[in-house]
Amino acid sequence: MLDRKVNERIRDFHEVALGFSADEAILEAERCLQCKKPLCVTGCPVGIDIPAFISAIAAGDFSVAATTIKEQNMLPAICGRVCPQETQCEGACVLKNKDTPINIGALERFAADWERERGFSAEQKSREQTGRRVAVVGSGPAGLTAAAELARRGHKVTIFESLHEAGGVLSYGIPAFRLPKEIVKAEIDQVLAMGVDLKVNYLVGRSVSVPELLAFDAVFIATGAGLPGFMGIEGEQMNGVYSANEYLTRVNLMHADQFPVFDTPVKAGSRVVVAGGGNVAMDAARVARRMGARVTLVYRRREEDLPARREEVVHALEEGVEIINCAAPIRLLGDGVVTGVECVTMKMCGLDGSGRPTPEPVADQTFVIDADVFIEAIGQSPNPLLIREVSGLSIGARGNLVVDDDGRTSIGHVFAGGDVATGAATVILAMGAGKTAAAAIDRMFKEQ
Amino acid sequence: MYKIEETTQLADRVHQIWIRAPHVAHHAQAGQFVIIRIDEQGERIPLTISGVNGDLVRVIFMAVGKTTHHLASLAAGEHVRDVAGPLGRPSEMISGGTCVVIGGGVGVASTPIIAKAAKDAGNHVIGIIGARNAGLLILEDEMRAVCDELFITTDDGSKGTHGFVSDVLKTLLAERKLDLVWVIGPAIMMKVTSGVTQPFGVKTFVSLNPIMVDGSGMCGSCRVIVGGETRFACVDGPEFDAHQVDFNSLMARQRVYTEEEKVALERHQAAHCGCEEGGNHHA
Ligand SMILES: Cc1cc2nc3c(=O)[nH]c(=O)nc-3n(C[C@H](O)[C@H](O)[C@H](O)COP(=O)(O)OP(=O)(O)OC[C@H]3O[C@@H](n4cnc5c(N)ncnc54)[C@H](O)[C@@H]3O)c2cc1C
Numbered sequence: 001m002l003d004r005k006v007n008e009r010i011r012d013f014h015e016v017a018l019g020f021s022a023d024e025a026i027l028e029a030e031r032c033l034q035c036k037k038p039l040c041v042t043g044c045p046v047g048i049d050i051p052a053f054i055s056a057i058a059a060g061d062f063s064v065a066a067t068t069i070k071e072q073n074m075l076p077a078i079c080g081r082v083c084p085q086e087t088q089c090e091g092a093c094v095l096k097n098k099d100t101p102i103n104i105g106a107l108e109r110f111a112a113d114w115e116r117e118r119g120f121s122a123e124q125k126s127r128e129q130t131g132r133r134v135a136v137v138g139s140g141p142a143g144l145t146a147a148a149e150l151a152r153r154g155h156k157v158t159i160f161e162s163l164h165e166a167g168g169v170l171s172y173g174i175p176a177f178r179l180p181k182e183i184v185k186a187e188i189d190q191v192l193a194m195g196v197d198l199k200v201n202y203l204v205g206r207s208v209s210v211p212e213l214l215a216f217d218a219v220f221i222a223t224g225a226g227l228p229g230f231m232g233i234e235g236e237q238m239n240g241v242y243s244a245n246e247y248l249t250r251v252n253l254m255h256a257d258q259f260p261v262f263d264t265p266v267k268a269g270s271r272v273v274v275a276g277g278g279n280v281a282m283d284a285a286r287v288a289r290r291m292g293a294r295v296t297l298v299y300r301r302r303e304e305d306l307p308a309r310r311e312e313v314v315h316a317l318e319e320g321v322e323i324i325n326c327a328a329p330i331r332l333l334g335d336g337v338v339t340g341v342e343c344v345t346m347k348m349c350g351l352d353g354s355g356r357p358t359p360e361p362v363a364d365q366t367f368v369i370d371a372d373v374f375i376e377a378i379g380q381s382p383n384p385l386l387i388r389e390v391s392g393l394s395i396g397a398r399g400n401l402v403v404d405d406d407g408r409t410s411i412g413h414v415f416a417g418g419d420v421a422t423g424a425a426t427v428i429l430a431m432g433a434g435k436t437a438a439a440a441i442d443r444m445f446k447e448q
Numbered sequence: 449m450y451k452i453e454e455t456t457q458l459a460d461r462v463h464q465i466w467i468r469a470p471h472v473a474h475h476a477q478a479g480q481f482v483i484i485r486i487d488e489q490g491e492r493i494p495l496t497i498s499g500v501n502g503d504l505v506r507v508i509f510m511a512v513g514k515t516t517h518h519l520a521s522l523a524a525g526e527h528v529r530d531v532a533g534p535l536g537r538p539s540e541m542i543s544g545g546t547c548v549v550i551g552g553g554v555g556v557a558s559t560p561i562i563a564k565a566a567k568d569a570g571n572h573v574i575g576i577i578g579a580r581n582a583g584l585l586i587l588e589d590e591m592r593a594v595c596d597e598l599f600i601t602t603d604d605g606s607k608g609t610h611g612f613v614s615d616v617l618k619t620l621l622a623e624r625k626l627d628l629v630w631v632i633g634p635a636i637m638m639k640v641t642s643g644v645t646q647p648f649g650v651k652t653f654v655s656l657n658p659i660m661v662d663g664s665g666m667c668g669s670c671r672v673i674v675g676g677e678t679r680f681a682c683v684d685g686p687e688f689d690a691h692q693v694d695f696n697s698l699m700a701r702q703r704v705y706t707e708e709e710k711v712a713l714e715r716h717q718a719a720h721c722g723c724e725e726g727g728n729h730h731a
Pocket residue numbers: 082083084137138139140141142143160161162163166167168169170173174202203204205222223224225226248279280283383385386417418419420424425426427428430664
């Protein structure tokens with residue numbers, strides 16, 4: 001799969017990865033061994049019948065391929081683009097050790113795009129309605145998946161979303177050059193076409209009271225991990241300092257890149273420093289490049305420890321993002337408006353629980369990077385607003401909702417899943433959680 | 449889409465609109481706000497809920513920039529794209545005490561709903577509302593109807609006491625025991641006025657108005673420093689203990705986009721027949 005040329009792509013927000021042509025897709029699909037016990041499927045949290053859809057592509061039956069995927073995954077064009085396939089399906093493919101694994105993500109994307117571009121064969125609303133009402137809180141991948149699965153089983157689903165648009169991080173966080181917003185919208189529309197009711201501008205806990213929420217026959221809480229962390233360093237309150245969430249929301253959801261045609265502004269800056277090393281940091285840095293700034297990313301551990309997907313790091317470097325490893329911001333300089341970021345060099349000490357080295361500052365080894373915009377991408381945690389208001393929910397050490405294997409919380413008919421339960425994770429894990437909870441809710445109804 | 453049912457101009461550049469938004473109206477409490485986005489290109493702007501009637505909510509705002517000018521130009525029967533809310537925490541309340549609800553300028557918009565909540569909770573309620581001059585004073589009748597006592601101040605003396613709301617507050621503090629005070633208005637007015645109650649140790653709330661985006665605790669744009677800690681005004685506030693608030697950083701952060709706001713407003717006005725004050729072109 002090819003990428004657009006760097007000097008072209010950093011001037012706009014169009015997609016970087018170009019995707020397969022039909023011929024390329026067939027060639028890639030023909031490499032698949034059609035394993036009897038396909039390991040790839042064990043690596044997919046929503047259990048797509050991967051050999052089946054790949055064999056359909058190899059046979060040129062693209063529409064069959066798309067239908068096969070959608071039996072298990074309602075958001076295939078999204079997942080084909082953003083799943084960390086190297087640790088999911090592709091990481092489990094038997095060809096991984098001999099050859100290169102099958103590019104399952106790109107094939108999934110191809111089939112989904114092929115079908116969408118020709119007009120969906122929208123799934124019919126299930127005719128047999130059970131009369132059960134389920135409230136889904138949050139319209140990110142977890143909420144959308146649970147809603148689709150429940151609607152399929154004939155339950156009446158209402159999704160409440162606090163923003164004006166559905167999609168969660170898919171809409172406000174992941175930039176269009178990785179995930180075009182028309183695609184997000186089209187796949188969400190398909191879920192809604194199954195008879196799911198979407199209510200935007202509803203912040204549950206405020207626009208819907210807790211008793212009103214608990215009056216539904218079942219509830220699925222999928223409010224994500226949207227609460228941005230701040231480093232707590234001096235100068236953070238200055239102008240020009242953003243959380244990655246704010247910076248990305250202004251651009252992705254509010255289209256600040258098109259200011260003043262769109263009303264929401266953002267500081268483009270000429271010299272941007274991003275703190276962090278995950279996907280969020282890479283996204284913020286690459287957006288800042290497209291807004292025309294020189295961008296430096298500061299990460300406190302070594303290059304090999306960067307938690308971002310390798311592909312994103314490579315893309316960021318190609319696009320001219322400078323990465324300084326083993327350094328951490330300790331103070332922001334400026335008089336009301338940020339003018340520089342003072343950093344300290346970090347040395348790597350013993351390993352922490354996750355097997356990564358613990359960074360510790362080297363006293364006196366400090367340096368300053370000029371900056372007129374500073375973006376913090378140091379992690380997000382579950383938004384406490386709703387979960388604090390529902391009494392009786394058991395909350396974990398990291399502010400996450402505690403759930404069992406079925407996604408059930410400490411309140412019988414209240415389920416939860418996605419980032420609110422796991423902490424910031426991935427789209428596909430959130431979808432897997434939505435599916436699991438939907439199945440458990442359905443079982444609960446049948447047993448009642 | 450949310451329908452605008454009624455619009456009224458209350459004073460120079462100050463407009464009142466009633467919008468049909470049942471999900472907000474049925475849950476709104478004193479001290480909360482909505483976020484409005486007029487159309488697809490629009491910015492999300494926070495406005496205090498200043499009244500509720502059935503399915504309708506009222507907001508009162510001053511036309512200061514692009515979005516508020518645009519909103520002021522809409523007529524009854526037109527629609528806005530989004531109304532999210534109610535957002536923020538309801539005002540903290542006491543009962544059986546003496547409460548003072550103070551509003552300055554367009555900040556008076558927030559006062560009747562708080563005064564009514566204080567009254568309903570069984571307090572003796574004193575209102576103090578102020579403006580630069582008599583023509584800019586809003587909601588006098590409404591406040592008179594709900595408060596046990598009402599004081600009016602104008603900077604130029606054209607109505608009520610000549611001076612500031614803080615002058616009346618000082619007099620009250622010297623004369624009697626006050627239990628809870630709200631001060632709502634421009635940041636500088638809140639800073640100065642709430643400073644008056646500090647030596648008396650009277651619990652005082654201010655309603656902070658930093659720039660917001662989502663209003664749900666997701667972006668951190670609205671962060672303010674209260675008691676030395678970073679708090680998010682949209683979910684932890686907007687009302688905070690006045691004596692803990694770092695007003696200077698709030699005021700600095702409100703100015704982040706001054707240049708961009710100017711560009712947006714000029715562009716808007718150039719496209720709309722050049723009316724200076726957000727006139728009612730559609731009417
Ligand atoms: C910038 C960025 C880039 C990422 N890149 C990738 C990637 O490439 N690949 C990958 O797999 N993962 C990626 N992730 C992670 C992934 O997006 C998340 O793990 C996933 O979106 C979690 O889904 P969710 O449904 O649990 O929550 P979210 O997507 O966070 O959605 C939660 C929704 O709930 C709404 N909400 C919250 N509280 C309330 C309430 N009280 N009432 C109503 N609505 C509410 C929110 O507005 C939001 O829309 C990225 C994350 C970010 C931030």
